[in-house]
Amino acid sequence: MAIIETKNLTYTYPGATKPSIVDVSIKVEKGEFVLITGPSGCGKTTLCRTFNGLVPHFYQGELKGEISVAGIDTLKHHTYEMAKHVGLVFQNPENQLFALSIEKDVAFGLENVGVPREEMRRKVDWALNQTGIYDIRERSPHEISGGQQQRVAIASVLAMEPEVIVLDEPTSFLDPLSAEKIFEVIYKLNQEQGITVILVEHRLDLTAKYTNHLIVMDRGIVRLEGDPRQILSNEETRLIGVGIPKATLLYQMLKKEGLNLGDKTPLSSEELAGQLLEALGHP
Amino acid sequence: MSIFDGLRFRKVYSPIHNLDPRIKFTYVIGIFVVAILFNQVIPLLILFLMQIPFVLLARVQKQWLRSLRGAAFLATFIFVVNVATTYFTSGYHLTAFNVENAGAMTLRFVVLVESFSVFFLTTSPDHLGLALEESRVPYEFAFAFTTAVRFVPVLAEEAQTIMDAQKARGLELEKGGLLKRIRNYVPVLIPLIVSAIRRSLELAEAMESRAWGATKKRTNLYALKLHRGDFALLGITVGIIVAAVYIHFFIQVPTITQLI
């Protein structure tokens, strides 16, 4: 059964002249690692916020179409009800941590829901361990690095044990190494805990290899959706302005010049290197 | 940003720091009540001196003396105004009793300031926030408090960055007369305010996404437990109040003028 399903979703922010998303119909299966990308202003941020009800409840305005997340119609339920099923991690690490200590931040959602202390303690410790920040749990959020802050944000969402975690450009402010660590944490949660992940990202060179379901948006519309290998080989994707990973580009350039490295479009440097080693005589 | 350093929590642990803030606050209110009860200098002086053991135990002498210095100006002002008012309204008459009265009022003010000062110097924002959460104060207020404290260093840094950014565009903050200087701060204040507004929107989004408002019966990861020291302080507070009430009603407290 699809864990997220939308039909003809259209939304205009109050006061805006045109809609931010138009006729978006997507289906996400349980356990998928979805990657949403597209140029600035394509509507991916707005789409993220429909998954937990921030659109339309927080932003007001009218959301047309149908949407169902974890079997719940977000239009008919409060955001705080959605919070138990969908966790949202935002771009700016600093502005999503409010407590004076990290573990209190991770507990925030559970406190809001009224979970009894013992159970809360267990869930908080579990989330801290899953994201590798158990040792710094008593520090204050301002003392730690951006990468650690994002891990706190992920832990605080994870503690609620949601079925889906949505991350809206979580590594924008982080250096590539910290970004990679975050993606590894997310991937692990997807593979080991079966949590459905929806990641919005520009940096496909770092993330394309994790996904099996790529969605490319442009000006509010879903232009392409499906297998990343196919989509990233598509000329249209490049024309939309999506940053194709260099390894993928090189593969295509070589193919054009007659050097065929196989049918599988590489999504990472490892894959391309493997293909080149085989093609050039060192299997 | 040295002024903001003082707001960062200094992890100094002393028995006073570990006391439950609610009990400490009850103590402070107790002192407040007793201070109001008396008009004479001697008991007020005793009240003032009673704070000192706490200050020493908590090892916050330096900061405490600094706050005393700060209060000194206002205290002198109160004293002078009091004396002057009595002098003029009683037909240019001034008795030793009047001066003592003024002294008592000043002392009352000082005692109040000092006991609150001791309270805030020995209570970390975390602890205070937790106390607010555990008390009957609506959660919104406790949350507003802790969030404000959490973001003070962030805002301070941001203010510095904004000043740097505008200085790098030729803004000179130190030059010019008073009016010009105030105007020069507009390019610093506006980005700061706009940024604060944006920040609050992002925070609100995050709060909503983490089930804010799901139930009125919020639970808490931490719990404030009362220890022996807390009960001791509670006992002391009650004792002081009882003694003060008794003295006030049944014993004639001499004024200094009477003693001389």
Add this chain to the structure above:
Amino acid sequence: MIEAKEISFSYLNKVEALKGVSITIKDGEFVAIMGQNGAGKSTLVKHFNGLLKPSKGKVLVDGVETTKSSVAALARNVGFVFQNPDHQLFSETVEEEIAFALKNFGFTPEVIEQRVTWALNLLSLTQYRKTSPFLLSGGERKRVALASVLAWDPKTLVLDEPTIGQDHEQKEILRQFIMQMQTQKKTVVTVTHDVEFVAECNPRVVLMKDGKIVADGEGKEILTDPTLLELSSIVLPQIAQVFNKLAPLGFPKDIIDIYEAKQIILKAKEKTR
């Protein structure tokens, strides 16, 4: 020319952010200063316009020590574009925003008018002349901030993390823009941790770690040295990653350009026929 001679600097919390750093940047150079967060990159460049003054050593801009000059005076020649445009924007219109620095520097109204028009044109903002900067999108606000610095035509341009939050197209426009600045003989210094962006520009790269410069040289050499990059916690550009793994084929290791990579591979394929 900007010279830093053995400078050290510590912030108020006693952390030593720079430990005896020396660097010379000649006129017209394009330098990328890279390193992990906290390595001292921003601290270093803030010495170039006098926002920070070294506690040890000295910094000379065109021969004048920065301690002997005000930030405003130094800013005339060293334009600093901060990472977050919202830390600068405060005016009612884009026009006023761009004119702000010009007014501070004492330009005449006629010149200001000229410069504002020029800057708006350069960054494709003419249609927003009378718009409030707060109503523009993130990318547009970044352009306004850039325009407001370019307006006074400083000799040197310092860009602090210009690629954060930018999508592919926006980065491409930025890259071309920097190339344009280069042809106008401007010195461009950019603080960044975006290896792919730097790989495409191939400037001089200065790598920092823990307040010291650990490498200074051609982008190609530094960005393809895995030990160096691991030392300063940066990731190899993807093309370099590929070639790193192709060592058994005897390929050169210092490849960061995709076209060069293509040529090398095709040549090698020819040889195997």
